[in-house]
Amino acid sequence: RELYVFEQVNSTNDLAKKKAAEGASHGTVVVADQQLSGRGRLGRPWASPPGTGLWFSVVLRPPLKPFLAPQLIFVSAVAVCHAIRDYTGLPVTIKWPNDILFSGKKVCGILTELSAEIDIINYVVIGIGINVNQEMADFPPELQEKAISLAVAGNTKYNRVGLLKAILKELEKEYEIYLTEGFPAVLKHWRSLTSTLGQEVMVSSTDETFTGVAEDINGEGCLLVRTEDGNVRSVMVGDVSL
Ligand code: BTN
Numbered sequence: 174r175e176l177y178v179f180e181q182v183n184s185t186n187d188l189a190k191k192k193a194a195e196g197a198s199h200g201t202v203v204v205a206d207q208q209l210s211g212r213g214r215l216g217r218p219w220a221s222p223p224g225t226g227l228w229f230s231v232v233l234r235p236p237l238k239p240f241l242a243p244q245l246i247f248v249s250a251v252a253v254c255h256a257i258r259d260y261t262g263l264p265v266t267i268k269w270p271n272d273i274l275f276s277g278k279k280v281c282g283i284l285t286e287l288s289a290e291i292d293i294i295n296y297v298v299i300g301i302g303i304n305v306n307q308e309m310a311d312f313p314p315e316l317q318e319k320a321i322s323l324a325v326a327g328n329t330k331y332n333r334v335g336l337l338k339a340i341l342k343e344l345e346k347e348y349e350i351y352l353t354e355g356f357p358a359v360l361k362h363w364r365s366l367t368s369t370l371g372q373e374v375m376v377s378s379t380d381e382t383f384t385g386v387a388e389d390i391n392g393e394g395c396l397l398v399r400t401e402d403g404n405v406r407s408v409m410v411g412d413v414s415l
Contacts (some may be wrong), residue, residue: 175201182225183210186286186300189230193288193296196238197232200345204229204337211302214284215412217242220304220313227303227333231344234296235352237399240288242297243409244359247270248287248351249299249344251362253281257303258375259414260336264355266368269387269396269413273303274368277415280304301340306330308336360390368411374398 175197182188182205189203198260208221208228221228235245250271257265257273259279273281284300304312304322312320324330351359364370374387376398386400390403395407 174198177201177203178204179203181205181209181400184208184212184300185230186284186298189232189298189300190255190286190288190296193232193298196307199232201232202341203232211298213282213302215400219282219284220316221302222307225304225306225311227301227305227337229337230296230298230300231341232296233348235294235318235348237294237345238292239287239294241284241356242255242287242289242294244356245297245299245348246283247341247356247359247394248347248364249283249301251268251359251366252344252347253283253301253303253340254366255347255362256336256340257281257323259343260339261323261327261331263323265326267363267366268415269367269369269390270394272301275326277324279319280321280323280326299340303336304338305333356392356394360392360394363390364392369396369415372415374413374415376406376408376411376413378408 185203185205205228207223211219211221213219226406251265254267265273268274269284272279281303288295306324307322368388372387375384385400388399389397395409397405399405
């Protein structure tokens with residue numbers, strides 16, 4: 174596969190999109206030790222200091238209609254969660270739609286970006302950011318409460334290249350399962366790894382906030398939340414806090 178390794182980039186997602194637009198093949202990986210303007214979901218910044226984290230992006234060229242692209246969010250979350258569990262032995266879980274948590278704190282975020290025409294996907298970039306070897310003091314004050322590294326969680330440092338290999342292998346595996354067995358097989362894995370279902374959650378979606386119990390996800394990957402009045406609402410885009 175094509176592999177690009179950098180000491181410093183603005184954002185591996187931006188670079189991966191550029192490579193993809195120039196024709197980079199399915200499976201291309203862009204990884205950097207440091208990102209100067211790492212990006213998170215919903216326009217947020219993603220702190221990406223050097224020497225400690227795993228910041229990388231994977232180019233996929235799936236044979237799918239564009240409306241199915243969000244399903245790849247679940248494919249990647251399952252793969253990353255499995256790989257971290259196998260590699261570290263830590264009982265990390267998935268928070269809908271695709272954060273990876275250790276005891277309620279975020280160790281990993283995933284940012285998926287799509288380039289498509291009416292009926293075909295040009296490429297999808299899966300951007301994965303993992304807090305691997307940071308000490309608690311390395312996190313900016315506003316993240317101290319919400320974030321944690323694998324090293325703090327496991328009380329040991331981890332090899333970033335070894336973890337990257339484990340994730341790429343798992344991503345290939347889950348992607349293959351998705352293409353051959355379909356989305357239900359992926360959802361089955363996702364359900365077994367999540368800490369969101371059955372929980373009381375506060376949902377912040379694009380234009381409103383409400384609370385309820387996260388009951389399930391549907392075949393499209395929407396979170397189904399039962400509110401106090403007994404209605405079930407489906408959430409496509411948004412954030413949940415537990
Ligand atoms: C989130 O939780 O909001 C998603 C965070 C995604 C961060 C990764 S780090 C590698 C890739 N490059 C970026 O600029 N963002 C993603």
